[in-house]
């Protein structure tokens with residue numbers, strides 16, 4: 385947490401260096417374990433550093449999916465050819481979600497705001513943007529900070545997106561962040577939080593939690609809280625998101641897991657095959673789903 389609750393910030397309070405905005409207390413943020421962890425992960429994340437090492441003739445240069453894979457889940461429901469004024473992405477990483485939305489869905493925007501705690505990942509996003517030129521007409525604003533109080537105007541954002549990030553943000557901070565997302569979202573704006581929450585009743589997480597407790601000295605620094613769909617609904621309601629976006633859905637993801645696929649980095653025999661073979665009834669989906677997404681009912 386780097387900023388005081390109830391304090392409004394604007395990008396004017398940030399310093400722009402080499403294409404990224406930094407808060408005035410950046411040195412303090414650099415000393416947090418959370419940032420050190422994501423900076424370290426960011427240096428190798430998904431092998432994305434490959435692009436600058438490849439020859440121009442490499443297939444990856446022509447086909448972004450060979451670098452990033454294709455993000456699925458709620459993004460499959462995202463409409464084609466949508467055009468918005470502004471997009472805010474929480475935990476943009478190196479830009480997998482916006483790259484996919486721009487290329488596969490022809491999403492267009494005038495302004496893109498990408499917030500991430502990891503400077504190496506934002507530096508990589510700049511490289512990925514140079515390579516694949518996603519959102520070609522947009523003004524890019526990359527902000528390296530811990531997402532909580534957003535340095536953006538009230539009612540200024542048309543679309544807020546986030547992919548696999550909220551499970552890494554502690555509960556109290558996530559609540560402040562969701563309230564601030566509600567503040568910056570325009571009335572009638574939309575949001576997509578894809579694969580954003582881990583499911584507390586998923587057996588795989590329960591086994592993992594048990595194994596983690598066996599050795600209290602070894603903590604996984606990127607792993608945080610899990611929620612039920614009722615808890616996610618309560619958090620979104622407390623954040624006041626329906627004042628801007630009256631109708632939204634909290635939905636189990638389509639990945640199900642009864643066994644962890646690795647424990648302490650060691651593959652669990654047959655776990656992947658067993659998990660992939662699960663075809664739960666509607667009644668069991670909320671129990672077996674790996675996580676939840678939340679998104680505006682009207683994506684178009």
Ligand SMILES: C[S@@+](CC[C@H](N)C(=O)[O-])C[C@H]1O[C@@H](n2cnc3c(N)ncnc32)[C@H](O)[C@@H]1O
Nearest residue numbers: 422475476477480500501502530531547548549
């Ligand atoms: C699992 S990665 C997902 C990245 C990206 N959305 C994607 O799909 O490739 C989680 C991301 O959240 C970022 N992150 C973690 N905690 C954060 C925080 N407190 N504030 C902002 N970003 C954070 C990490 O740096 C990382 O980029």
